[in-house]
Amino acid sequence: xxxxxxxxxxxxxxxxxxxxxxxxxxxxxxxxxxxxxxxxxxxxxxxxxxxxxxxxxxxxxxxxxxxxxxxxxxxxxxxxxxxxxxxxxxxxxxxxxxxxxxxxxxxxxxxxxxxxxxxxxxxxxxxxxxxxxxxxxxxxxxxxxxxxxxxxxxxxxxxxxxxxxxxxxxxxxxxxxxxxxxx
Numbered sequence: 001x002x003x004x005x006x007x008x009x010x011x012x013x014x015x016x017x018x019x020x021x022x023x024x025x026x027x028x029x030x031x032x033x034x035x036x037x038x039x040x041x042x043x044x045x046x047x048x049x050x051x052x053x054x055x056x057x058x059x060x061x062x063x064x065x066x067x068x069x070x071x072x073x074x075x076x077x078x079x080x081x082x083x084x085x086x087x088x089x090x091x092x093x094x095x096x097x098x099x100x101x102x103x104x105x106x107x108x109x110x111x112x113x114x115x116x117x118x119x120x121x122x123x124x125x126x127x128x129x130x131x132x133x134x135x136x137x138x139x140x141x142x143x144x145x146x147x148x149x150x151x152x153x154x155x156x157x158x159x160x161x162x163x164x165x166x167x168x169x170x171x172x173x174x175x176x177x178x179x180x181x182x183x
Contacts, residue, residue, distance in 0.1 A: 007179055013077050015175040027181055028174035034157060035171065038138070038146040040164025045135050048094075048128040051101075053136045056093035058086045060100045068119055074177065092136060094120075094129050102129035106137050113137060113144040118156065130156065131163065 003026075006014045016028065065078040073081075085105070094102035101124040106115040115137050120129045138146055148165065150157040161167075 032152040033171040034167045035169040036165040039166045045131040047132040051094045113141040114147045116149045
């Protein structure tokens with residue numbers, strides 16, 4: 001049904017998510033995302049004191065998303081998705097001077113702060129931008145439990161584990177950029 005709906009809309013991209021793997025992925029590319037919870041009391045993470053944190057304007061977020069994910073999801077999808085989410089989530093941008101070098105979003109409910117979409121610009125990796133953003137979110141919500149989502153096949157997952165996060169759940173995601181390739 002999802003494929004039929006996307007084809008009717010003329011959209012060439014589809015993404016399905018669930019809490020269990022599909023028996024048949026129908027030719028979709030599969031990824032697994034880990035839900036992680038901070039289980040340690042030690043937050044003496046290495047951070048970058050040169051960073052300034054503020055809510056970035058949507059235009060800067062869209063530019064960064066397109067730069068990093070446009071080739072994967074398509075520029076149009078990145079722009080529309082950011083426009084759809086911008087007013088619903090709390091975005092935190094990490095700036096060096098006037099340049100947005102990292103971003104993530106979070107939402108807080110029932111004593112839990114969940115952060116996701118952590119992105120550090122290629123030129124500023126290994127400069128503690130990610131750990132600084134996580135520390136900033138933790139400082140903004142000191143009484144909330146901190147959760148995040150991480151790609152199981154990506155390097156940041158290992159960084160999160162070293163920071164004191166523990167994997168508590170998995171989300172199975174299936175996507176395709178060219179619906180003509182779907183069975």
